[in-house]
Amino acid sequence: MANQNVASSSEMKLGNGCVTISMNKLQRLNEIHNIGGGGGGDGDGRTGTGTRMSSWVESMRASSPPRSNNKTITTAATNNNNPASVSQTQNHNQNSWIASHPSALTMFEEIKNASKGKQIVMFLDYDGTLSPIVEDPDRAFMSDKMRFAVKTVARYFPTAIVSGRCRDKVYDFVKLPELYYAGSHGMDIKGPTKITKQKKIKNAVMYQPAAEFSPMIDEVYTILVEETKSIPGVRVEHNKFCLSVHFRCVDENNWDALADQVKVVLTEYPKLKLTQGRKVLEIRPTIKWDKGKALEFLLESLGYPNANQVLPLYIGDDQTDEDAFKVLRDRGQGFGILVSKFPKETNATYSLQEPSEVKDFLRELAKWKRVFMRRDGR
Numbered sequence: 238m239a240n241q242n243v244a245s246s247s248e249m250k251l252g253n254g255c256v257t258i259s260m261n262k263l264q265r266l267n268e269i270h271n272i273g274g275g276g277g278g279d280g281d282g283r284t285g286t287g288t289r290m291s292s293w294v295e296s297m298r299a300s301s302p303p304r305s306n307n308k309t310i311t312t313a314a315t316n317n318n319n320p321a322s323v324s325q326t327q328n329h330n331q332n333s334w335i336a337s338h339p340s341a342l343t344m345f346e347e348i349k350n351a352s353k354g355k356q357i358v359m360f361l362d363y364d365g366t367l368s369p370i371v372e373d374p375d376r377a378f379m380s381d382k383m384r385f386a387v388k389t390v391a392r393y394f395p396t397a398i399v400s401g402r403c404r405d406k407v408y409d410f411v412k413l414p415e416l417y418y419a420g421s422h423g424m425d426i427k428g429p430t431k432i433t434k435q436k437k438i439k440n441a442v443m444y445q446p447a448a449e450f451s452p453m454i455d456e457v458y459t460i461l462v463e464e465t466k467s468i469p470g471v472r473v474e475h476n477k478f479c480l481s482v483h484f485r486c487v488d489e490n491n492w493d494a495l496a497d498q499v500k501v502v503l504t505e506y507p508k509l510k511l512t513q514g515r516k517v518l519e520i521r522p523t524i525k526w527d528k529g530k531a532l533e534f535l536l537e538s539l540g541y542p543n544a545n546q547v548l549p550l551y552i553g554d555d556q557t558d559e560d561a562f563k564v565l566r567d568r569g570q571g572f573g574i575l576v577s578k579f580p581k582e583t584n585a586t587y588s589l590q591e592p593s594e595v596k597d598f599l600r601e602l603a604k605w606k607r608v609f610m611r612r613d614g615r
Contacts, residue, residue: 342589345605356541358395507523575589
């Protein structure tokens, strides 16, 4: 079963000791969602692989930010055929969205005040958040300045990278052993292997709720690589417990064929589901686990299940990050921060426009904490 690799209780060591999460808590978080991914909805609000291809192709088109966030603008252009009117509509749309989701930099004082008496825990997506979105996913490198900003924040706050990528691949990009890493959309979690230069963790926690699906994922990966090789620009990425079919470099005229091929393959695998990201189709096991569940697991592991004790901050840019934003909003705990230059529907409270602003926010957070600790005599 998915939780065979978990002991009766899991121990995670921190800089000042150990915390333990019980098997009961793990089982509560890891509820298997046994449904047929090939025959309809997947049960968590997303579209199953049996959906009509037209819907999927529209969804693929919508994953381009300028298109997906300018429906109002397009309507204005159609109705008025007036460039000035389109520009005014665009500005109004942008301003209204920013008013509802203000910049986390502008609202830094509000975030700082909300953290009084609480432990900040930082959660960060990788692609589009710490690194720019690039055509070749193997070249999504973070800058040295961004790495230093993340490293500095991690000195003061527990920090986790939560990504759809394979955990090992994300670690190779980030190269910071003092962080928590949750790869495969949170289905592959590992605690820090290092706290300081002097003190190392011997037995870092690992939790893999989708471990039983590994052979199936390997099999589907091999099939998809073969079935999609005739479409120029397709890239199938193996992320250990999930797969990513990148179509950023695929001509739009071939999207129908790509979506159809992926759907046909997945009809033979009802325990896998298809979801949508930014210019990527995501294939995942049909278990009730996502980035939001990973966030809850890590908070439990750190010993912060109570909203009165902790202020989680989650920064991400992708549709899959909405699961974590929704958890924070539903719990009335912490803040989601969406990275986007364009208005879009989101459960996040604040926004940042691009990775450079994420870096500035992390720097500001670390600077504030450093000054606070000096004043406090620590």
